[in-house]
Amino acid sequence: xxxxxxxxxxxxSDEILMKExxxxxxxxxxxxxxxxxxxxxFSVDEYCDNxxxxxxxESDDKMTLEFDITRIEAPIANAxxxxxxxxxxxxxxxxxxxxxxxxxxxxxxLCHRLGLLPLHVDPRKFQFPTEKVFGINEKGVxxxxxxxxxxxRNLIFKINVSCTKNRNAVPTATDPKQLYHNSSVYTRxxxxxxxxxxxxxxxxxxxxxxxxxxxxxxxxxxQEIEASCHAxxxxxxxxxxxxxxxxxxxxxxxxxxxxxxxxxxAAERLQSVFSxxxxxxxxxxxxxxxxxxxxxxxxxxxxxxxxxxxxxVVQLGKNKQHFIFxxxxxGALKSSELVVEAxxxxxxxxxxxxxxxxxxxx
Amino acid sequence: xxxxxxxxxxxxxxxAMEVDETxxxxxxxxxxEEEEDLNVPAKKKMEILDPTSFEQDxxxxxxxxxxxxxxxxxxxxxxxSRMDEVEFCGYNVPHPLEDKILFRVQTKDGINALEVLAKxxxxxxxxxxxxxxxxxxxxxxSSS
Numbered sequence: 001x002x003x004x005x006x007x008x009x010x011x012x013s014d015e016i017l018m019k020e021x022x023x024x025x026x027x028x029x030x031x032x033x034x035x036x037x038x039x040x041x042f043s044v045d046e047y048c049d050n051x052x053x054x055x056x057x058e059s060d061d062k063m064t065l066e067f068d069i070t071r072i073e074a075p076i077a078n079a080x081x082x083x084x085x086x087x088x089x090x091x092x093x094x095x096x097x098x099x100x101x102x103x104x105x106x107x108x109x110l111c112h113r114l115g116l117l118p119l120h121v122d123p124r125k126f127q128f129p130t131e132k133v134f135g136i137n138e139k140g141v142x143x144x145x146x147x148x149x150x151x152x153r154n155l156i157f158k159i160n161v162s163c164t165k166n167r168n169a170v171p172t173a174t175d176p177k178q179l180y181h182n183s184s185v186y187t188r189x190x191x192x193x194x195x196x197x198x199x200x201x202x203x204x205x206x207x208x209x210x211x212x213x214x215x216x217x218x219x220x221x222x223q224e225i226e227a228s229c230h231a232x233x234x235x236x237x238x239x240x241x242x243x244x245x246x247x248x249x250x251x252x253x254x255x256x257x258x259x260x261x262x263x264x265x266a267a268e269r270l271q272s273v274f275s276x277x278x279x280x281x282x283x284x285x286x287x288x289x290x291x292x293x294x295x296x297x298x299x300x301x302x303x304x305x306x307x308x309x310x311x312x313v314v315q316l317g318k319n320k321q322h323f324i325f326x327x328x329x330x331g332a333l334k335s336s337e338l339v340v341e342a343x344x345x346x347x348x349x350x351x352x353x354x355x356x357x358x359x360x361x362x
Numbered sequence: 363x364x365x366x367x368x369x370x371x372x373x374x375x376x377x378a379m380e381v382d383e384t385x386x387x388x389x390x391x392x393x394x395e396e397e398e399d400l401n402v403p404a405k406k407k408m409e410i411l412d413p414t415s416f417e418q419d420x421x422x423x424x425x426x427x428x429x430x431x432x433x434x435x436x437x438x439x440x441x442x443s444r445m446d447e448v449e450f451c452g453y454n455v456p457h458p459l460e461d462k463i464l465f466r467v468q469t470k471d472g473i474n475a476l477e478v479l480a481k482x483x484x485x486x487x488x489x490x491x492x493x494x495x496x497x498x499x500x501x502x503x504s505s506s
Contacts, residue, residue, distance in 0.1 A: 033444065042444040044485040048492040055504035067500070069493065075440035076489060082433040336501050343494035349434060350487035353427070356408045357480045 015255055015317040020305040025317075033073060047071075056324070058336070065335035068253075069323045077250050077323045083342040084248035086236040087349075089128070090332045091121045091155060093229045093241075097146040100226040105217045113217075114229055116241050117187060118210040118330040119155070123244075124341075125201075126233045127152050146228055151196030155207050155231040158191050162224030180221055188212040190229075210331030244338055246328040253322035254298040260313035262290040270310055273303045296324070411464065416475075421449075423475035425465045431455065435463045441489075442482045447473045 011017055017024040050071040057066040069077065096111040103110070130153070136142055149156050163182045176183040187209040194202065217225060236243030256278070262270050267290035271279040280293035300318070305311045327335040410416050411424040427434065435453035442451040450468040467475040 041446055044441075044488050048489055051489070051492055051496060053493065053496040053500045055500050058505070067497070072489075072493075073440060075436040076486075076493075079433050079437040079486075080490075080493070082431075087433070336497075339497055340494055343490045343497070346433075346437075346490040347487050347494070350483045350490070353408070353430075353434065354480050354483035354487070357425075357476055357483065360408065360410065361474065361476045361480070 011315070011317070014320050016252065016320055018300065018302060018316040018318065020302065020311065062334040062336065063329045063331060065325075065327050065339070067325050067327075067339075069325060071321050072323065073321065077325075079346060080325075080339075080342055081248050081250055083345050084245050084327060084338060085243055087345050088244045088338055088341045089233050089235050090123045090242050090244045090330075091119045091126060091231045091233055092239070093117060093119070093157070094129075094232040094234065095230040097228040097230070098226075099228070100224055102223045103217050103219050103225055104223075110217060110225070114227070115239075117214060117216075118332065119207065119231055120210045120331055121155060121207045121231070123233050123332060126155075128234070129153055129232050147230075149195045149230055151198050153232060154195065155198075156193040156195055157229045157231070158193050158227070159185075159189050159229070160224075160226045161185050161189050161219070163219035163221050165221045176218075176220075180219075182219055184218050185216045185225060186212065187214040187216065189216070193228075244330060244332055244341075245335075246330050248325075248327045250323045250325045252318035252320065253324055254295045254300050255317040255319055256292045256295045256298065257315040257317070258290065258292060258313060259315060262310070262313065263287045266290070266309065269307065270304065270314070273307065273310070275299050275301075420474040420476070421469040421471060423465075423467045423469075423479070425467070425476075425479065426462055427465060428462045430463050431461075432463075435465065437486050438465070438479075438482050441485045442467065442478070445478060445482065447478045 052070045054068045093115050161182050169178050234242035270290045277297045280291050281288050304314050329335045409426040442448050447469050452466050454464045469475045
């Protein structure tokens with residue numbers, strides 16, 4: 001039973017209103033700000049004071065983080081997201097010196113695959129390569145010999161696997177894993193080769209792959225792969241393999257308003273049209289009444305508008321200034337460290353551009 | 363094998379080096395900068411479009427920023443649009459394959475647009491350092 005108790009309240013200006021077919025009350029036509037006092041001068045300090053950051057959830061391995069930033073607008077939130085994806089540096093295999101590859105997987109495909117492997121190394125301890133495209137001579141030919149590598153810029157991994165027959169296999173065996181040795185090559189086959197003083201500076205935690213069991217290639221007896229892989233520091237803007245995040249995204253906090261008391265069968269129906277945990281049912285005397293338990297869990301499917309009686313009393317919206325960030329790291333750094341690094345990247349970008357502008361003035 | 367596009371990552375290289383936790387001595391950084399300039403012959407990072415007209419009227423500015431995109435463009439536009447000195451501002455990515463943006467600023471009479479733009483960059487830097495500070499505080503309290 002749906003009983004109307006109040007008129008539609010005035011919808012707040014800092015929220016997007018979601019109707020069945022349209023989204024209303026979106027951004028102002030000339031700025032992305034919510035309503036503001038035009039007569040008052042814009043103050044950065046005041047703006048900064050208003051910003052609020054709250055942690056919501058962090059996974060046990062600290063690789064997934066959800067947090068809220070409130071009182072900012074989309075351009076600022078989007079800059080943070082874009083920097084996380086494309087401008088926070090990580091290490092990745094860049095040069096593969098392939099000495100032997102008799103496997104069925106082609107040289108260039110194998111090398112590309114190796115490049116995409118996530119490395120478990122702190123990129124902050126390294127410097128960017130000195131050249132944009134290194135190891136190529138004036139004629140555009142790759143270098144004839146493998147370079148030694150710079151301990152402050154490179155990490156070297158070696159891989160040398162060959163597949164052989166397993167003489168002790170049961171005669172009836174058909175599984176390649178029992179029939180042959182090294183029929184599958186995994187990331188654990190990589191061996192880190194310290195250069196310069198790296199052996200002493202990485203005593204505690206040896207650099208390696210994020211995961212030990214990523215399948216690289218499959219081999220059959222007689223086939224082998226031998227390669228030396230040089231990792232460099234880079235950013236996602238140059239190649240996606242350098243991107244430190246699997247996903248970095250934000251969404252606005254959903255709001256749900258029940259402008260009437262919804263009870264009985266209608267309350268249960270309301271609960272069922274939303275995602276689990278969004279709507280709760282409370283007992284009020286003999287009646288069961290629907291209440292909004294956790295609007296954050298809502299997927300904004302707007303499924304509720306399919307029910308005519310509920311559609312009249314339920315108002316869906318999104319808070320324009322409440323950004324829910326979700327950051328998933330690929331493994332090199334913790335998600336929380338990535339967010340800090342992203343802010344630092346943005347700060348240094350602004351600083352260096354400002355210096356260049358000031359140089360233009362004088 | 364590990365092919366890289368021709369696209370220069372020089373700007374990002376230099377900037378991210380500043381991010382590096384260990385602060386290098388001042389003399390060393392200047393050396394690195396000189397070294398990098400040699401790698402990229404005569405490549406400008408920033409340029410005023412039609413500098414003669416800008417000299418005549420410093421309130422009207424179109425600035426080309428190389429190796430920048432929506433990240434800087436939109437956030438700076440966002441802050442500029444709230445500043446009192448600004449009459450009009452906007453940015454434009456002329457072509458997706460060209461790594462540059464055009465930034466247009468029109469300030470009120472007698473105000474140098476470059477100075478206003480520099481102020482906007484300072485503001486954005488401040489906003490992100492605030493976010494970083496608040497994030498670190500909030501993370502420290504939530505994990506303790």
